Structures are given as structure tokens and as C-alpha cells.
Amino acid sequence: MRKKAAEWSSPHKRAFAGRRPGLALWLSRVVSMARRVNFWIILTADLVILACCYLGAGLIRFEGAVPRAVLDQMLVNITPLIAAKIICFFAFDLYRGVWRYTGINDLINLIKASFAGVILYTAFLAFFDAFKVVSRGIILIDLLLTIVCIGGFRLGIRLYYQMNSTFMDELMFWRKSMGSRRKVLIVGTGPQAEKLMREIHENSRVPYRVAGFIETKEDHSGMTIHGIPVLGPLAAIPELVSFHGIEDIFIADSGIEPTDVRSLIEELGASGVRFKKVPSLEERMNQGVFDSLRDIRLEDLMERDPVNVDMGVVRSEIEGRCVAVTGAGGSIGSELSRQFLRYCPSKLILIDNAETPLYRIDMELSTQRPEGCATEVVPCIGDVRSRRSIERIFKAHRPGLVYHAAAYKHVPMMELSPVDAVNNNVIGTFKVASMACKYHVEKFVLISTDKAVKPTSVMGATKRVAELVVQGLSGNGTRFIVVRFGNVLGSNGSVVPLFQQQIASGGPVTVTHPEITRYFMTIPEAVMLVLQAGAMGKGGELFLLDIGRPVKIADLARNMIRLAGLVPDREVRIEYIGLRPGEKLYEELLIEGEGVVDTPYEKIKVCTTCSRIDEALLFEGIEHMSLLVKNSGDPRAALSILERLVPDFRRGKDASGDRIAPGMNNEALPDAKVVEY
Numbered sequence: 290m291r292k293k294a295a296e297w298s299s300p301h302k303r304a305f306a307g308r309r310p311g312l313a314l315w316l317s318r319v320v321s322m323a324r325r326v327n328f329w330i331i332l333t334a335d336l337v338i339l340a341c342c343y344l345g346a347g348l349i350r351f352e353g354a355v356p357r358a359v360l361d362q363m364l365v366n367i368t369p370l371i372a373a374k375i376i377c378f379f380a381f382d383l384y385r386g387v388w389r390y391t392g393i394n395d396l397i398n399l400i401k402a403s404f405a406g407v408i409l410y411t412a413f414l415a416f417f418d419a420f421k422v423v424s425r426g427i428i429l430i431d432l433l434l435t436i437v438c439i440g441g442f443r444l445g446i447r448l449y450y451q452m453n454s455t456f457m458d459e460l461m462f463w464r465k466s467m468g469s470r471r472k473v474l475i476v477g478t479g480p481q482a483e484k485l486m487r488e489i490h491e492n493s494r495v496p497y498r499v500a501g502f503i504e505t506k507e508d509h510s511g512m513t514i515h516g517i518p519v520l521g522p523l524a525a526i527p528e529l530v531s532f533h534g535i536e537d538i539f540i541a542d543s544g545i546e547p548t549d550v551r552s553l554i555e556e557l558g559a560s561g562v563r564f565k566k567v568p569s570l571e572e573r574m575n576q577g578v579f580d581s582l583r584d585i586r587l588e589d590l591m592e593r594d595p596v597n598v599d600m601g602v603v604r605s606e607i608e609g610r611c612v613a614v615t616g617a618g619g620s621i622g623s624e625l626s627r628q629f630l631r632y633c634p635s636k637l638i639l640i641d642n643a644e645t646p647l648y649r650i651d652m653e654l655s656t657q658r659p660e661g662c663a664t665e666v667v668p669c670i671g672d673v674r675s676r677r678s679i680e681r682i683f684k685a686h687r688p689g690l691v692y693h694a695a696a697y698k699h700v701p702m703m704e705l706s707p708v709d710a711v712n713n714n715v716i717g718t719f720k721v722a723s724m725a726c727k728y729h730v731e732k733f734v735l736i737s738t739d740k741a742v743k744p745t746s747v748m749g750a751t752k753r754v755a756e757l758v759v760q761g762l763s764g765n766g767t768r769f770i771v772v773r774f775g776n777v778l779g780s781n782g783s784v785v786p787l788f789q790q791q792i793a794s795g796g797p798v799t800v801t802h803p804e805i806t807r808y809f810m811t812i813p814e815a816v817m818l819v820l821q822a823g824a825m826g827k828g829g830e831l832f833l834l835d836i837g838r839p840v841k842i843a844d845l846a847r848n849m850i851r852l853a854g855l856v857p858d859r860e861v862r863i864e865y866i867g868l869r870p871g872e873k874l875y876e877e878l879l880i881e882g883e884g885v886v887d888t889p890y891e892k893i894k895v896c897t898t899c900s901r902i903d904e905a906l907l908f909e910g911i912e913h914m915s916l917l918v919k920n921s922g923d924p925r926a927a928l929s930i931l932e933r934l935v936p937d938f939r940r941g942k943d944a945s946g947d948r949i950a951p952g953m954n955n956e957a958l959p960d961a962k963v964v965e966y
Contacts, residue, residue, distance in 0.1 A: 335442075344367075347359065377406040394516040473538065474538050475541050476523070481543070502517060503521065505542045535562060536563065540564065540567065559856060612692070614629070621736055621815070626639055628817065635665070638688055690733075711914050716911065739775045740752060769828060774818070775807065795861065825893075830896070
């Protein structure tokens with residue numbers, strides 16, 4: 290962003306030094322236009338059309354038989370006539386418009402320029418005493434033909450680019466009072482930006498006035514869209530905000546880099562400018578662009594590529610099948626259920642032991658079923674820790690696909706309750722996977738976490754054992770697949786809701802360590818990749834999801850404060866409270882010895898050499914865990930079993946081996962915040 294600022298040259302800056310652009314600026318615009326190939330194409334076409342209009346006017350006036358003397362005089366006068374009109378076309382900015390967006394405003398300018406051209410031509414004739422040999426009717430007819438033909442040519446270009454648009458929408462560009470409206474800049478010069486500007490103009494209830502556009506890709510600087518100027522590049526925004534008194538910035542270019550958005554928010558943080566973004570196609574389905582305009586979200590500032598999946602492969606995997614989701618009321622489970630419904634399975638089994646979340650997702654899906662979709666949605670109260678509960682569901686519905694998302698995932702809380710973590714995450718996974726084998730489930734997908742890699746927490750260790758369980762059961766008729774990924778924004782217990790609550794209360798925002806980092810992606814993105822990996826899995830694979838670059842939690846907190854319209858460390862303080870039980874400074878996705886190769890899908894990788902599993906040790910450990918849960922419930926015994934099954938488990942240390950919190954032992958502080966980064 291700062292590098293781009295240097296490109297905002299001094300001639301551009303001088304353009305804002307005074308209220309009225311001078312002759313030098315006008316000439317610079319002409320030079321800028323002359324560099325464009327499209328300008329010469331349009332200018333050539335205009336010259337031909339103007340010549341044809343003048344000659345056609347003579348034919349109409351004399352009904353196809355122009356006298357020789359009149360024709361000779363017309364041929365003499367055609368050059369000054371065309372020159373007068375072209376000069377007026379330049380004067381009224383007819384060559385600065387982006388022609389694919391031609392509208393009523395451009396037509397009005399054309400009419401003005403045509404009348405001015407006639408006046409200039411008439412003055413020329415009067416000066417050289419040639420007016421007496423020129424037919425007044427030809428001049429009038431030529432004026433009308435010029436407006437119709439040049440205007441039709443411009444509208445033809447618009448129709449070519451927007452054949453499917455509602456062309457009558459253009460009839461709203463009559464000027465109206467804008468005095469009390471908030472001034473906005475629209476970032477972008479593409480179709481989204483143009484449509485947003487049109488909706489702002491035609492909706493009298495919208496309290497905004499567009500001051501100009503900001504170009505991001507194509508070189509449109511100095512041009513206009515429906516009479517609204519393209520003011521410059523992204524680097525010019527701070528100066529434009531100050532000069533024009535901008536109060537809002539609307540981002541209408543989906544290709545803008547998150548780093549540029551972050552830089553703008555940081556640079557304009559103290560100015561009070563509000564940012565909004567035109568959402569994706571899916572978000573604004575069946576809505577107008579302005580109606581779906583939303584505030585900048587945290588994920589808009591994350592450096593990550595868009596997620597693309599092969600919908601055909603996923604649909605062929607799910608359509609017409611019976612699918613079961615455990616933990617269906619949770620963050621990942623509920624989003625899995627939403628996305629499954631798009632592909633019309635024959636039956637969707639929602640399994641959860643929490644009644645209220647299960648009721649909510651059931652009610653939501655009952656109103657969101659796609660048209661023509663006959664999927665039967667069946668909510669089932671069931672506990673993965675109860676073999677009888679799971680068997681009752683599997684026996685009744687016979688699912689063909691099972692996605693196991695049920696798990697305890699709060700790191701500090703699982704440090705307080707290791708036996709319950711073992712019971713739910715390990716024994717529960719074993720029981721559900723065993724039922725999948727018994728009832729001939731075709732495919733079983735385990736949702737795992739990056740905390741299973743070199744775990745320093747009870748939660749991470751139990752998820753690693755869960756991975757070993759399903760890998761150890763492979764070869765029993767059911768194809769078992771593991772999908773491992775990092776944190777998701779806005780999930781239950783994530784840091785985002787806590788930060789939002791702390792910001793709303795005026796702070797401080799509590800961060801555990803200045804250098805702590807995490808991988809983040811949105812819940813829908815993560816689930817889309819899970820579905821893709823599950824569909825492509827043949828059994829025995831451990832898939833890794835490429836979730837972008839790690840994000841510093843401290844930077845996350847600062848960005849959230851800025852998005853709330855506040856200044857970090859001045860209006861809202863950030864306080865560092867120290868790492869909590871089981872936390873790492875950073876997360877990993879690979880265990881030492883695991884190789885990784887690409888798949889046909891860019892953001893999905895697969896391990897080539899998963900760790901060797903000692904099945905005798907594994908299932909002996911699970912048996913001991915079951916006895917432990919039923920009998921003593923000794924947390925130290927649970928930890929001992931986990932350490933034996935997961936040699937990399939180093940409780941109380943981060944991934945680098947450093948102590949994460951001096952003095953911490955197996956008993957966590959009673960007032961520890963239960964928040965999962």
C-alpha cells in the first residue's frame with residue numbers, strides 16, 4: 290500500500306490543489322485518453338457516423354436528389370462541421386465515459402454537445418459569409434440524426450456488454466437533491482461497482498452520494514461512469530477522503546487483496562470512515578447489491594484464496610444416500626448438515642445429545658430445503674458415549690455415510706476434565722466407528738484438528754488417539770477417512786465472540802501472548818473442503834486442508850477493534866494474560882515422518898506415510914480407558930494412558946519444547962477462560 294502511494298504522482302496530487310481543474314489538467318486527460326486503443330476506435334466510428342449523418346440530412350432534405358451546387362457546398366463544409374462537433378464532444382466529456390456503462394446522463398451530454406456543435410458551426414458559416422448557400426433544413430435534420438445515431442451507437446456498445454441486464458433501469462439518472470447525503474467512495478470500476486452506484490442513485494431512501502470511483506485493476510483514471518469520475522488508485526484514498534470529506538467507503542471489487550483492505554483500515558483508523566463490502570454472489574442471491582451491502586468482516590482481512598470444490602463429485606457422493614452427522618448441533622456439524630441438504634440426500638440423520646442446538650438446526654433445515662428436494666431430515670437425540678444409543682440410530686436408519694463431528698474441543702476445559710475428554714473424544718469415536726463397521730457403513734469421515742499434531746493439551750492428545758482409532762479400524766469393510774484442519778472463525782467457543790464482547794464493553798481485550806498464532810478459515814469454507822475430501826477418499830487417507838497463513842491473535846484483536854470503529858491501544862486496550870493450560874504458541878498440521886502430496890484440488894493435501902499404528906497397544910489402551918471411565922475416573926491414569934498412546938504428547942510445553950506457563954501443573958487455574966483459539 291505504501292509502495293503504491295509513491296506511484297500516486299505529483300501531477301495527480303496537484304489536481305486536488307484547487308477546486309476547479311485547469312487547462313493543464315484537461316489537456317492531461319486528453320493525452321491519457323489518446324493512449325487508449327478504444328478511444329481511437331470510437332473516435333473513428335464517430336467521424337464516419339457524423340459524415341453519414343450530414344450527407345443523409347442532405348438526401349432527406351432534397352428527397353434523394355441533391356442539387357449539384359448544394360452537394361458541392363456540403364462537401365466543402367463537411368470538414369468544419371465535423372471538427373466543430375468533435376471539439377464539442379471533447380468539451381462535454383463524451384470520450385471520458387466507460388462506454389459499456391452508457392446511460393441517460395451520457396445521452397444528455399450528447400444532446401448538449403450536438404447543440405453546441407451546431408451553434409459553433411453556424412458561427413463559422415456566418416463569419417465566412419457562407420450561410421446563404423447552406424440549407425437550414427439540412428442543419429436541423431443533421432442535428433437530429435447526430436443525436437439518434439451517435440446515441441444509438443453508444444447504447445449499442447452498452448447492449449453488447451450487458452445483453453441480459455434490465456436496460457430500463459437506466460431511466461433513473463435524473464439528478465436529485467443530494468445535500469444531506471453521506472459522501473462515499475466506491476472501490477472498483479467493474480459491473481458490481483456500476484450496479485451499486487445505480488442502486489444508490491435510484492433509491493431515494495438511501496442516504497448516500499457517490500463522490501467517485503477508485504480503480505483497482507484496469508486503467509480508468511480520469512474517466513467517468515454515468516458522469517461520476519474515476520478519481521484514482523487505492524493509494525489516493527487517504528488524500529481523497531480528506532479532500533472530499535468522505536464518510537464511507539464501499540468495496541465493490543471481490544479481487545481486492547486483504548492486505549490492501551487492512552492497510553486502508555489502519556491508515557484511516559482515526560478518520561471515522563466506515564467500510565462496507567459488496568458480498569459474494571452466494572451472499573447476495575435474490576437481493577440487490579445495495580440491499581446486501583455489509584460491514585467489513587474479519588475474514589475479509591485474512592490472506593486466503595477462495596475455496597473451489599468439484600460440485601459434481603460431491604453431489605454424486607451424497608445425492609440419494611442416507612447421511613448421518615454426529616454433533617449436528619455444533620458449529621461444524623450444523624454447517625455440514627446445511628451443505629448436505631443442498632445435494633439432496635435421501636435421508637439426513639442429525640445426531641446430538643444437546644436438545645436445544647439439535648432443535649434449532651432441525652427447524653432451520655425444515656425452512657431451507659431446496660425446491661424439489663425430498664430429503665427426509667431426522668433429528669435424533671443420541672450420545673456417542675453410549676453404544677446402545679448409537680446402535681439404536683444406526684439400526685433404525687442404516688446410514689451409508691457418517692461424518693463424525695462430535696467432540697469436546699475447548700482446550701482449557703479439557704485440561705480440567707481429562708477423563709471426560711477421553712470418554713467423549715476417544716471412547717465415543719471408537720463406539721461410533723465400531724457401529725459403522727457392524728452396520729456396513731460405506732464411508733466414515735472423522736473431523737480432526739491441527740491440535741492433534743505434537744499435542745501439548747489433553748484435547749489434542751485425545752483427537753490424535755481418535756485418528757489412530759479410525760486408521761486402526763480400516764480394512765473392516767468401512768472406508769475410514771480423517772480430515773485434519775485448524776481453527777474456524779466464529780465457531781462455538783472461538784476467540785472471536787469473546788473479543789467482540791470485550792470490545793463492546795470497552796475492553797480490555799485479553800490476548801494470551803504477543804506472538805501466539807493460529808490458522809483460521811470460515812466454517813463454510815472448512816466444511817466445503819471436508820465434503821470434497823470425503824468424496825474423493827478411498828479409505829485410509831489422512832487429508833490436510835490448506836487453510837492459508839497463520840494469523841497473530843494480537844493482530845486479529847487489533848483488526849476487530851478497528852472494524853468496530855475504535856483505535857487499538859488508545860480507545861480499547863489490549864492486555865496480555867499469559868498462555869493457558871495446554872496452549873501452544875503455534876499449531877502444525879503434520880507429524881514428523883508424515884509426508885504430504887498434492888491432490889487434484891489445490892487446497893487439499895494427503896499424507897503419504899501415516900505413522901505406524903501398534904494396534905495391540907492402541908486397543909489395549911482403549912480397553913483401559915473404558916475401565917477407567919467406568920471405575921475410578923482417575924485423571925492421572927487417563928493422562929498416563931494418553932502419554933503411552935501418543936509419544937509426542939508433551940503436556941505443559943509448546944511445540945518448540947519451551948515451558949508455556951511456569952508453575953502450571955495438571956490442575957488448571959479455576960478461573961481460566963474457556964476459549965478456543
